[in-house]
Amino acid sequence: MLSIGSPAPSFSLPDQDGKPVTLSELAGRWVVLYFYPRDDTPGCTIEACEFTNALPNFSKMNAEVFGCSADGASAHLKFIAKHELGIRLLTDADKRVMNAYGAFGKKVMYGKEVEGVIRSTVIIDPHGKVAHHWPKVSAAGHAAEVGHKLAELRGDVIPTPTPVPVLQGAPIAKQPGMKPKASKTAKTAKTTKTAKTAKATKGKKPARATKPAKVAKVAIAKQPAKKSKSAPVKQPAKKPAKASKKPAKKPAPVARKQARR
Numbered sequence: 714m715l716s717i718g719s720p721a722p723s724f725s726l727p728d729q730d731g732k733p734v735t736l737s738e739l740a741g742r743w744v745v746l747y748f749y750p751r752d753d754t755p756g757c758t759i760e761a762c763e764f765t766n767a768l769p770n771f772s773k774m775n776a777e778v779f780g781c782s783a784d785g786a787s788a789h790l791k792f793i794a795k796h797e798l799g800i801r802l803l804t805d806a807d808k809r810v811m812n813a814y815g816a817f818g819k820k821v822m823y824g825k826e827v828e829g830v831i832r833s834t835v836i837i838d839p840h841g842k843v844a845h846h847w848p849k850v851s852a853a854g855h856a857a858e859v860g861h862k863l864a865e866l867r868g869d870v871i872p873t874p875t876p877v878p879v880l881q882g883a884p885i886a887k888q889p890g891m892k893p894k895a896s897k898t899a900k901t902a903k904t905t906k907t908a909k910t911a912k913a914t915k916g917k918k919p920a921r922a923t924k925p926a927k928v929a930k931v932a933i934a935k936q937p938a939k940k941s942k943s944a945p946v947k948q949p950a951k952k953p954a955k956a957s958k959k960p961a962k963k964p965a966p967v968a969r970k971q972a973r974r
Contacts, residue, residue: 714815715846721837722813726781726803729789734779734803736841743776743844743867744837745859748816750830752784752792752802756852760832761792763856765799770860774867775839781805781816782830815848836863 715721721744725735736744747764749757764771764778771778781803784792789802808830811817816833819826831849836859838844844866847855 715843721843724810728801729786741839745778747834748781752788760852761798767856767860768799
């Protein structure tokens with residue numbers, strides 16, 4: 714574990730072009746040395762790109778930024794070309810410098826304990842002493858964190874955002890995902906209106922519920938009954954009429970005049 718204020722472990726490592734980078738030759742300048750597991754992996758790419766984007770800011774603060782891993786020069790060159798990196802990448806093949814800075818050892822990956830490079834960063838002051846150390850970091854946003862800390866160590870004035878005065882009654886700009894707040898005047902008017910409504914309805918009997926309108930009945934025409942196909946009903950036979958008891962009338966007597974002929 715590195716101690717703040719103690720001399721930083723000395724090193725001399727080759728960069729991607731084979732040029733040696735020696736700590737003692739960097740005296741008088743601030744040094745940011747960050748260790749990362751491997752070239753062109755998601756987290757390492759994010760970290761390298763963020764440091765590259767922040768280089769102008771580090772240059773203004775008289776600081777050099779170096780990344781260090783166990784990858785060789787050819788891997789470094791491909792990594793730099795692919796993502797247009799502006800930082801120098803050092804090779805620590807035997808991991809001697811990593812061990813000296815506490816950047817190699819046991820760590821947990823995907824729920825398992827393994828041994829490997831630990832993502833960490835150290836700031837070395839112009840006198841070659843440890844100014845600040847992050848023993849374990851997250852890739853995203855780390856470059857900005859280092860820049861802020863370096864400015865603090867240098868005693869630079871860190872600009873803070875000044876609040877924008879809001880005039881009374883002036884509309885407030887709507888922020889994304891932010892619900893507009895109702896003004897006090899609107900809230901007071903709403904409260905007064907609610908109170909008046911409650912007062913007006915106080916003591917009044919509740920209105921009777923209106924009966925539902927009757928639905929008019931629609932007359933349905935009766936359909937003629939269908940003839941039954943059952944067998945015809947037999948009618949009882951009629952009895953013969955009874956003979957009259959009165960004697961038949963005798964024929965009238967023929968005129969004698971006809972007999973004499």
